[in-house]
Amino acid sequence: MPASDWQADGLCKEYPDVDFFPERVKDAQPAREVCDRCLVQKECKAFALADAATRGVWGGFSFPEERDAARETQ
Template identity: 40%
Template structure:
């Protein structure tokens, strides 16, 4: 004798298609609407290894939301691309120096 099925369990019937997976909800910061990078080629901001970041950085340096963009990247640990005028390596260095300063201030 088969084991009884628990009540309130939905069983998918063979002729039913599975429900599509839910898409994640993404909060897009308001400042992104004013970002100059939204009007340019995204490939410039995510260059392949060894390619130049100059074009992206030039755009960032005249962008009105540069500070917000950089703070967002630092807070969300963005590991790829140019954000707020800095590459991933430059953001890592900045984050380390901020940690060093806060440790010194705490001592």
């Protein structure tokens, strides 16, 4: 599925006040909670893992801090 297809279904666009690029990992919980209810979480996480430059919360994971842990579950 091309990235643009799943991104159009991302729940994050309905939460403009939630910070998906927090300075600290501990502040990522609000974004994670949105991701946990998102129908394209799996596609989003795979997309983020494929790019070494990913920063922020994607698919419920905070990058780059949780990149290694996310890869172990692929």
